[in-house]
Amino acid sequence: MSRKDWNVVMTKIKDELSGLAKFIDRTRQGLDSIETTVKIGTEKFPEASNQLSAVTGDLENAANKIMNTVEEHMADQDRAGALLKSLVEWSSNPASDPGKGAEIAKELAAINAKGKESMMELFALMSFQDLTGQKLKKVIGSLDVVEKKLVEIALSFGIDEAGLNSSSEPKPAGKMAINQDVIDKLLKELGA
Amino acid sequence: MLDQNMKILVVDDFSTMRRIIKNILREIGYNNVDEADDGTTALEKLRAGKFDFVVTDWNMPNMPGIELLKVIRSDDALKDMPVLMVTAEAAKENVVTAVQAGVNNYIVKPFTAAALKERIDLILQKVNQ
Numbered sequence: 001m002s003r004k005d006w007n008v009v010m011t012k013i014k015d016e017l018s019g020l021a022k023f024i025d026r027t028r029q030g031l032d033s034i035e036t037t038v039k040i041g042t043e044k045f046p047e048a049s050n051q052l053s054a055v056t057g058d059l060e061n062a063a064n065k066i067m068n069t070v071e072e073h074m075a076d077q078d079r080a081g082a083l084l085k086s087l088v089e090w091s092s093n094p095a096s097d098p099g100k101g102a103e104i105a106k107e108l109a110a111i112n113a114k115g116k117e118s119m120m121e122l123f124a125l126m127s128f129q130d131l132t133g134q135k136l137k138k139v140i141g142s143l144d145v146v147e148k149k150l151v152e153i154a155l156s157f158g159i160d161e162a163g164l165n166s167s168s169e170p171k172p173a174g175k176m177a178i179n180q181d182v183i184d185k186l187l188k189e190l191g192a
Numbered sequence: 193m194l195d196q197n198m199k200i201l202v203v204d205d206f207s208t209m210r211r212i213i214k215n216i217l218r219e220i221g222y223n224n225v226d227e228a229d230d231g232t233t234a235l236e237k238l239r240a241g242k243f244d245f246v247v248t249d250w251n252m253p254n255m256p257g258i259e260l261l262k263v264i265r266s267d268d269a270l271k272d273m274p275v276l277m278v279t280a281e282a283a284k285e286n287v288v289t290a291v292q293a294g295v296n297n298y299i300v301k302p303f304t305a306a307a308l309k310e311r312i313d314l315i316l317q318k319v320n321q
Contacts, residue, residue, distance in 0.1 A: 063208035067215070175283035180300055180307065183287050187298060190291040 030156040037149035044142040051135045051142075058135070062128030069125070073118045080111045194274070194316050198244035199224045203234040203260065204278075205252040209301075213247055213278065213308070220309040231255025235263060238270055245312075250279035250286065258293055265294040274315045278303065 087104045094101060178186075200222055204210045210227045217225050226241070228234035230252045238246070246264070248257040255263075257277060264270045274296045279286070282300040290298055296318070297311040 060206065060208050064211070067208070067211055071215070175285055177282040178284050178287070179282070180303070182284075183282070183298055183300060186284065186287050187291065190288065192291045192295060192297060 026156060030153055033149065033153045033156050037146065037153055040149055041146055044146050048139045048142040051139045055132045055135045055139075058128055058132050062125055066122060066125050069118050069121050073115060076111050076114060076118075080108060083108050083111075193320055194244050196221045197224060198222070199226065199242060200245045200247060201225075201234060201237055201243045202227045203229075203231065203246065203248040203252070203257065205229050205249065209249065216305045216308050217247075219305055220312075222312075231257060231260035231263070234260055238264070238273070239267075243273065245315075246273055246275045247278055248275060250277060250281045250290075258290060261290065261293045261295055274319050276311055276315060278308075 083104050087101065087108075090097065090100050090104065200217060202210050202213045202217070202225060204213065204227075207229070210229070214225050214227065217223075226237060226243070228237050231248075232254045234246070234248065235255070237243070246260075248260055250257040257279065261275050261277070264273055264275060275294070277290050277295050277298045278301060279298070280301045287298055296315045299307060299311055
């Protein structure tokens, strides 16, 4: 091998080694990013999971409280109906029990006042929407942090942003939802 | 002959949904109602008690509604039990799967009391023929 050929080979080896060193450095940086991301992930995912569990619990509690109020209101309505019936019966012969009409009216007024109170309670209970909304925002925030770190890792490994953007587009849903009318027709067609 | 006195089992993993369905059933005249929070518990109850009708959700832990339906249809003692699926699964594939598994009718959530009554009446009309 001539001296000139030897120099060419040495230059090639130097370039290869330089490229390898850069690759190792980039990989090391990527591994550092992975470590950070895993650390952030271990903090953020349980936090997000806890927030989501809390949202589920809050929604269930709110629905139960609202139903308690509605059930109570329905029972009061039944009672009011019975009282009105008594009032009509009494009005056909008030002399039989002169004080009864006033008693019934008093009870009806109390039911009416309680009904108004119940409606206000329902308004207050609707605040669960705000509370769950706040928790969901925290979950979105946690996911954003992890997403940014994942993008950083991908970039450090040489995956370009254009590629990341194209792969992050939402995938079309596999199943198309149909409404109750279509379901009813389908059931009829299928003989159910 | 199934009527307003029939015993109904409501199966849903969400207590609120069970409560909604139970209240609607009571409102439309069905007072003999019990509940279960998944397919496994439902099966135990169905095998232990004398039920006439099942209203079940699709998505539940342990045993989903579609599995419950299949087990009911393959069980000699339960195979003729009317089953109404009440679910958020509104895809055509799900409806077809449920019909193939032997569902009697299918309602998507959210639903009204009138819609539930209409489907129950329809099932009873066919069953009592």
